[in-house]
Amino acid sequence: MSNSVLQKIAPDVKIGEGAKIFDFVNLYGCEIGENSKVGTFVEIQRGAKIGKNCKISSHSFICEGVTIEDNVFVGHNVTFTNDIFPRATNPDGSLQTADDWKCVSTLVKKGASIGSSVTILCGITIGENSIVGAGSMVTKDVPANCVVAGNPAKILRNL
Numbered sequence: 001m002s003n004s005v006l007q008k009i010a011p012d013v014k015i016g017e018g019a020k021i022f023d024f025v026n027l028y029g030c031e032i033g034e035n036s037k038v039g040t041f042v043e044i045q046r047g048a049k050i051g052k053n054c055k056i057s058s059h060s061f062i063c064e065g066v067t068i069e070d071n072v073f074v075g076h077n078v079t080f081t082n083d084i085f086p087r088a089t090n091p092d093g094s095l096q097t098a099d100d101w102k103c104v105s106t107l108v109k110k111g112a113s114i115g116s117s118v119t120i121l122c123g124i125t126i127g128e129n130s131i132v133g134a135g136s137m138v139t140k141d142v143p144a145n146c147v148v149a150g151n152p153a154k155i156l157r158n159l
Contacts, residue, residue: 007024007025007027008025008026008027008028009021009027010029012046013028013029013030013031013032014031014032015031015032016031016033016035018034018035019032019033019035019036019038020036020038021037022038022040024040025038025040025041025042025043026043027042027044028044028046029046029047030044030045030047030048030049031049032044032050033050033051033053033054034052034053035052036053036055036056037056038050038056039058040059041058041059042059042060042061042062043060044062045062047103048062048066048068049066049067049068050062050068051068051071051110052070054070054071054072054073054074055072055074057073057076057077057078059076060074060075060079061080062074062078062080063080063082064103065103065105066106066108067105067106069110069111069112070110070111071110072110072113072114073114075114075117076116076117077116077117078114078116078117078119079118079120080122081119081121082104082106082122083101083103083104084123086101087100087101104122104123105123106120106125106126107125107126108125108126109128110128110129111128111129112127112129112131112132112142113131113132115132115135115149116134116135117135118133118134118136118137119138120132121137124138124141125141125142126141126142127141127145128144128145129144129159130145130146131146131147131148132148132153133148133150133153133156134149135149136149136150136152137150137153138152140152143155145158146159147159
């Protein structure tokens with residue numbers, strides 16, 4: 001793990017042995033498993049969990065409520081969401097706070113691979129050993145052991 005001043009790693013981040021964290025990251029309140037790699041320009045928010053032996057490629061955003069199990073590949077520029085109806089303000093015009101929305105969880109199961117520039121809506125489970133093709137928009141659960149792609153992502157074949 002680098003000790004570069006170019007990293008923003010909060011003291012409450014749990015980092016497993018052998019994990020590699022590259023420069024220009026923003027990590028707070030999250031967990032990174034043993035031997036996982038987190039590339040440059042990645043943000044991982046409070047409450048997110050990354051398993052062992054994962055690779056999180058550059059420019060990815062992993063928000064609160066996301067759990068990534070062991071041996072998962074996350075390509076470049078992957079974006080997770082955690083709010084079904086995001087709004088900046090309440091009906092009265094006041095800015096929303098943490099109390100004004102509900103975090104909706106997402107689960108990426110063991111051995112899955114997510115291609116570059118994929119967007120994953122919240123409340124989704126990506127099945128074990130599945131592959132999500134680059135540029136896809138994942139709007140519903142992905143079964144285990146299959147390949148999905150497109151917008152919205154659809155099953156192309158079983159592995």
